[in-house]
Amino acid sequence: MENKEFENIIVTEGLCKSFSVGGVQQHVLNNLDLQIADGDFTVIMGNSGSGKSTLLYALSGMDKPTLGNIVFAGEKISEYSNDRLAKFRRNNCGFIFQEVFLNDNMSVMDNVLASGYLSGLARKDVYKKACEYFDLVGIPCEMYKKFPSQMSGGELQRVGLVRAIINNPKVIFADEPTGALNSANSIAVLDLMNKFHREGKNIVMVTHDIKSAVRGNRVLYLKDGVILNEITLGEYDKDNEKQRLETLKVFLDEMGW
Amino acid sequence: MWSIIKSHFHKGKTGFFITGLFVVLSVMMMIIGLSICLGMGGVYYNARNLSNSPDLAVFVYEELNGPLSTRMISAINERDDIDCVDSQPMLWQEMPVNDNNYQCTFIFSEGNTMSLKRIGFLNIDDQNNKFKPYIRNQVSGEGFKIYVTGNYLITGHVGDKVMYRYNGENYWGYVAGVYDDMTKIYSEVYYYVENDFYQMVSRNSKTDESIVEEQIINVHFTYQDDAENAKAQLECGKALMNVANEYNYEQVLLYGDDAKIIGAGYNDRQTFKDATSSFILILGAAMITFSVIVAVIVALVIGFLVRSSVMDEVRNLGVFKALGYTTDMLRLSYLAIYSVISGICMIIGIILGITLMPTFVNIITDMARLECCKAIGLNVGSVFVAIALIIAVISAVVMLATSRVKRVTPLSAMRNNFETHSFKRNLVPLAKSKLPVNSTLGVKSVTSEVNRSVMVVIVVLIMSLLCSFVSVVFYNLKVDQTAIINMAATENPDYIIGLRYEDSDPYFEAIRSMDGYQADMLAEVYCGGYIGDSDDWIRGEFFERFDILRTDFVYKGRYPKHKNEIIINEKFAKQNGFEIGDSFTVSFDEFTMNAVKNEYVIVGYFQSIFENCHYMAFLDNIIDMLPAEELKTAPRMFYFDKDKVPTYDQITQVLKKVNNEENIHYGAFLTGKARLGNMILNVVETAADAVMTVFIAVTAIIISLLLVMLIKLKLLRERRNYAIYKALGYTTPNIMTQIAVAMVILGVIGSLIGGIVGALITSPMLTAMGSFIGAGHFAFIIPWGYVVGIIVCIPLLIYLVSMLCAIPVRKIAPATLLRERG
Structure with a gap:
């Protein structure tokens, strides 16, 4: 894989996204300019309907903007066809969803390999890597053959994490990754995300949860499709979590959270 | 509950549409197929009215009102089940294929021709004929009118020109219409012609031995019921053959070798029905089978759709159960929706079945080449059978496929699954697969x-x-x-050649000297006799040898090797309780086979769908059994090396050289x-x-x-x-x-x-x-x-x-x- 270094891994210019709801045009993203620096753990917050998920999907190339440009790792993906975008996502994006969205008819290992085999690496290496990641997130090998319906929510989200990183993506996109988890599982998942970030992964996370948001080093606040403001929290450390939380609360209060 | 139905309907719109389509197809095919099968009996009964053909036709090879036919008509009139009887004259002319002075050639509209080697003329204007056929597809044209059976329409058309050449003089006519005939062998060459033409041929018959006057006695029975009528046909036909035998026996007693033997035979409606109805019944049966197959597919599709819906709707079904709905109520909701859809489709299927019925009847009519097949109509019972089939299939499948609803509990709704445990197995692990x-x-x-x-x-x-x-x-x-060909037990030599000479041997010798000649033997030496002393008749075919046959029609046992050995139709054997190794006596025809009575050992089975399976083939000293006249005119089968089969012209040239003739007098010249x-x-x-x-x-x-x-x-x-x-x-x-x-x-x-x-x-x-x-x-x-x-x-x-x-x-x-x- 090509390993170019970029100052900004993602850059948007005049990003607009509109939907037609019941015949009425709704402008969810309005002329949004954004730069996400390489190495950031970016958190996107905002009220419901502010356009957080829409922005996340647009940035990840899962959705095409109505207007504007998105440059991802030096490639202007806003001009790509759907299939080219799909191919682009294989090696550049990893996804973590609130509901995990594993295929119920496949074992957890197959769910991960179905993604990993798209990387183009040798299958043996992919399998080896999957085992390593499973080990890293605390999924023992006797669970590889299990189906999603046979696992707990926390375990599933960890499988989701492995699926997200198996292709060594440039950016991991997480949409409310802890939304369906209890406190202990949330912490475990967030710890893993911080670990991946420390190891060099870019992360863009949408969340409603302030405890999750403090894990990022940059928090954007979205309102009516524009970035109202942002705050930089610096690198996360368990020791400074309380202080970060306070800072973030003040910031969010100011934003009308 | 409506929400389940709505959701089911929403997810399965295409499924409903396709299921509906299959229901329509199944109902339609069932109605048409059953109507055809059940309507066949009616066809043959109604055909009497539609074609005005008799139930029984007796062929007597003597002039009109001759002594034998007079005796036969008396015997017929003695019966109390006769509705109508008459006799009509017929002229039978042998037509040498290669003699330019005598020809009867049909010229099809596209230019192809068909020359007949023999032709039977019937008089359409005969006022005494009570069984004058109804003519259909009539057209007008120039020249004499000739009427054909539907069989002609396989290759020809109404309006085709006909050239009749007699003694070098040409007479032009045209095919003026088509008639149905149930009892005269419809595939044979019986043609109705106008009175003027008929009288001309009749005049020629007085001086020409190749034109013979024969007659047909037509009988109509009073029985309305098909089975009773069939019984009467068989009984009367056999009785009349006995009359013929008695008459000929008397003649032999009176005149010895100078006795004038009169041949006779008969055809009945039942035999014709057996021969033609089988393929129509097979067509009907095929449609019913197809309908059932489509119904099975309907069952599979509905079963799949309902099971899928139950699985998808576990949550809603569980909630309904929590609210107090019973399993039966929920299962009935599925049945209700499929009942409504199939009800609508059944109506469409019935309408289509009724609408398309005439089209299928026309197809059958064309295939059977009999207008009387149009008597097949919609059978009301078939509609009920089709409805019952679909209702039974849908009810059974829906109730079976919704059996899982029993297992849905409010707890299932919470889990959104039936199972508390998952027993899924990963049969194709990605890690082990070598496929893309x-x-x-x-x-x-x-x-x-x-x-x-x-x-x-x-x-x-x-x-x-x-x-x-x-x-x-x-x-x-x-x-x-x-x-x-094997099945029909019809031998397939390179040529079958019949010659009309006093002494044909030099001609056959000339063919035998041709390059590539392999073998030859007598062909088409048909004979017949009774089994033992019973009145059960069997048709026989004599073979000089079996070792050169190209058609391998013995499928059990072996071919006869000795003169007392015989092969017979298996169905006939079973009917008579015979098995291979058994022997039985055949009392051959008293006049054409010199009244020989021989015992034969059955050595093999073959099959022939002709003669109602009463068929045998044997080796024997046939030369002693057959009259010399019969042997002289019998054609021979010729076999040549595969790559040296001569052409028609080559054979004709060789034959012409024997006596330096300009034309060869063939009696038959056909390939297998x-x-x-x-x-x-x-x-x-x-x-x-x-x-x-x-x-x-x-x-x-x-x-x-x-x-x-x-x-x-x-x-x-x-x-x-x-x-x-x-x-x-x-x-x-x-x-x-x-x-x-x-x-x-x-x-x-x-x-x-x-x-x-x-x-x-x-x-x-x-x-x-x-x-x-x-x-x-x-x-x-x-x-x-x-x-x-x-x-x-x-x-x-x-x-x-x-x-x-x-x-x-x-x-x-x-x-x-x-x-x-x-």
């Missing part, structure tokens, strides 16, 4: 959706089995007719294929094309419709998974390939099993079906090339249709679906 990823995911989809997979395999299996069955039949009817063609192949070859085309089209349509339904349903149910796949980087073609691979795998399994089984069971199945018409042994050649073609083409079709149906995958936008979920 998309193919592996396709294979996984096969193993993870067992219900769907089983349904697809069964449907493809049934359809490829049918296709394979039809292709084997097609091949044997159309491409390589060896098996049919042509003989068989005259009998059956013309009809079946035409039908084979149509049936093969229809079956291939129907198979393609049914499989395609099924795929459309399944893939649309799959896209609906699996759109979330496909959205995730797309998010992970799978492209639209990748997902389309996964879907197509899954279907192709099922198609290969189904078509492989169905294709091979279909090919292998064709002969046994036909044997079972054909045993009732005396064709109890089918040994069709299996065209493995065709079977492989089916096995390859069906999965190819599945691949193409699947790819086309999967195109909407491109509309699945991951972001949109994930946003909806969020």
Whole structure:
């Protein structure tokens, strides 16, 4: 894989996204300019309907903007066809969803390999890597053959994490990754995300949860499709979590959270 | 509860549409098929009124009102079940094929011609004929009018020109119309002509020995019931043959060697019915079978749709149960929706069945070449049977498929699943697969959706089995007719040559001296006799030798090697309690076979659907048994080396040199294929094309419709998974390939099993079906090339249709679906 270094891994210019709801045009993203620096753990917050998920999907190339440009790792993906975008996502994006969205008819290992085999690496290496990641997130090998319906929510989200990183993506996109988890599982998942970030992964996370948001080093606040403001929290450390939380609360209060 | 129905309807719109289509097809085919089968009896009864043909026609080879026919008419009039009787004269003319001075040639509109070697003339203007046929398709033209049976329409048309040349003088006429005849052998050459023409031929008969006056005694019985009428036909026919035997015996006693023996024979409506109704019944039976097969497919599809719906709606069903709805109420909601849909479709099917019935009747009429087949009408009972079949299928399948509703509890609603434990097994682990990823995911989809997979395999299996069955039949009817020829026990030499000379031997010797000559023997030496002292008649065919036969028609036992050995039809053997090794006596015809009574040992079975299976073939000292006159005119079969078969012209030239003649007087000059063609192949070859085309089209349509339904349903149910796949980087073609691979795998399994089984069971199945018409042994050649073609083409079709149906995958936008979920 090509390993170019970029100052900004993602850059948007005049990003607009509109939907037609019941015949009425709704402008969810309005002329949004954004730069996400390489190495950031970016958190996107905002009220419901502010356009957080829409922005996340647009940035990840899962959705095409109505207007504007998105440059991802030096490639202007806003001009790509759907299939080219799909191919682009294989090696550049990893996804973590609130509901995990594993295929119920496949074992957890197959769910991960179905993604990993798209990387183009040798299958043996992919399998080896999957085992390593499973080990890293605390999924023992006797669970590889299990189906999603046979696992707990926390375990599933960890499988989701492995699926997200198996292709060594440039950016991991997480949409409310802890939304369906209890406190202990949330912490475990967030710890893993911080670990991946420390190891060099870019992360863009949408969340409603302030405890999750403090894990990022940059928090954007979205309102009516524009970035109202942002705050930089610096690198996360368990020791400074309380202080970060306070800072973030003040910031969010100011934003009308 | 409405919400379940609504959701079920929403998810299964295509399924409902296709199920409905199958219901329409099944009901329609059932109505038409049953109406045809049940209407056959009526055809032959109504045919009397539609064609004005007799129940029994007795052929007496003497002039009108001769002594034998007078005696026969008296015997007929003594019966108390006679509605009407009359006798009509007929002129029978032998027409030398190669003598330019004598010809009767039909000139078809496209320029082809057909010359007759013998022709029977009947007088359409005979006022005494109570059985004057009704003429249809009448046209006007120039010259004398000639009326033909429907059989003529295989190759000719109404309006064709006819040239009758007698003693070098030409008479021109035209085919002026068509008539139906139930009792005179309709495939033979009986033509009605106008009085003027008939009288001209009659005048010629006074001075020309090749034109003989014969007569036909037509009988109509009072019985309305088909079975009673058939019994009377047989009884009266046999009684009249006894009258003929008694008359001839008296003549021999009176005049010794100078006795004038008069030949006689008869045909009855029942024999004709047996001969023609079998293929119409098979057609009707095929339609009923097809209807049942479609009903089975309906059952499979509904079963699948209902089971899928129950699985999808566990949450709602559980909530309804929590609210107090009972299992029966919920199951009835499914039954209600399918009842409404199938009710509507049944009405459409009935309307279509009634509307298309005349079209099918026309097809049958064309195939049978009998206008009387138009008497087949809608059978009201068939409508009820079709309705009952569909109601039974739908009720049983819906109740069976909804049995899982019993297991739904409010707890299931909470879990959104029936099971408290998952017993899923990963049969195709990605880590172990060597296939490309998309193919592996396709294979996984096969193993993870067992219900769907089983349904697809069964449907493809049934359809490829049918296709394979039809292709084997097609091949044997159309491409390589060896098996049919063997079945019909008709020998297929290079030439059958009959000559009309006082001494034909020098001519035959000349042919024997030709390059490539292999062998020859007497041909078509027909005879007949009674079994022992009974009145059970059997038709026999004498063979000088069996070792040179090209047609291998003995399928059990062996060919006769000694003169007291005989092979017989297996059906006939069973009817008479005979087995191979048994012996029986044949009392040969008292006059044509010198009243020989011989005992024969049965050494083998063959089959012939002719003569109601009363058929035998044997070796014997036939020269002693047959009158010398008969032997002199008997044609001979000639066999040549495969690559040295002479042409017609070469044979004619050789024969001309014997006595330096300008023209050769042939009595018969036909090849084996042509003989068989005259009998059956013309009809079946035409039908084979149509049936093969229809079956291939129907198979393609049914499989395609099924795929459309399944893939649309799959896209609906699996759109979330496909959205995730797309998010992970799978492209639209990748997902389309996964879907197509899954279907192709099922198609290969189904078509492989169905294709091979279909090919292998064709002969046994036909044997079972054909045993009732005396064709109890089918040994069709299996065209493995065709079977492989089916096995390859069906999965190819599945691949193409699947790819086309999967195109909407491109509309699945991951972001949109994930946003909806969020």
